[in-house]
Amino acid sequence: MVNVVRETNGNSLTIRLSGPIEESVNFDELVGAVPGELRIITKDVPRINSVGVKAWIKFFQGVSARGVKLVFAECSTAIVEQINLISNFTSGGSVESIYVPFACNQCKAELIGLFSCDALKAAGLEIPDVQCSKCPGKAVFDDIPEEYLGFLQR
Template sequence: MLNVVKFQKDSVLLVRLSGIIQEGVDFNALIGQIPGSELIISCKEVQRINSSGVKLWIQYFQKLAATGKKLRLVECSPAIVEQINLIVNFACGAKVESVYLPFACGSCKAQFVSLFNTDDLKKVLDSLPEPACPKCKNKTMFDDIPGEYFEFLNR
């Protein structure tokens, strides 16, 4: 089930998505028409998206992009980053501004995500930051394959 929370400020609509994007998701009913010129989509809490959800996502957001709306993706969860990498037009012309990176701690085995701005990431891809573990404060490691996780940055 997908939940949507909307906030309007001037000509910008911020939409926060949470849950699972799958068959039956009706973006028209959940988000509706965009009154302003810009839509910011926060995907921080999107846990999963299946193939039917991908199709519904692309249909809705491509139609919006075709009307001239400016689309921005922020706080993209690893599930959304995976789809952006797998499906070339998944972002539907949106600027991907920030993504969550998965990290793992070798000491205490904790796993967590940390938010990074995509413009900043492009500058440090050769030496990714190693944030401190929130549990034990030791160094952590990026918990994915960099060449695959950051593929979308090269488009």
């Protein structure tokens, strides 16, 4: 079951979603009144299935149609996959930052790193290696760049 934590800051509402989005979710009820800007943080959304995607798109298209500015931040890898697969997944909103999967060369640990989309674009969509958090080894990007970062080239 997905949980929503709301945080209002002036004319902006930030919602932090956590849990898998796998059934018909009543986002209208969960999110409540939305002001001029809605920031959506999905760091803790591990999965979303086709039913969840339908509810997601219906809700965000409705909000966007009312003139609300949508900003998606700290997108989990599951959400990034959907952004790449479904062209209107963000309903015209912007994607501020995403989690990127890494795998360690030495201990095979799987890690994630947060990157701002502006920084990725400025770096020519090159994702640098990162220090493994579990051993002295180097962790490298663990997906297909053209696919995982495809939405940034649209």
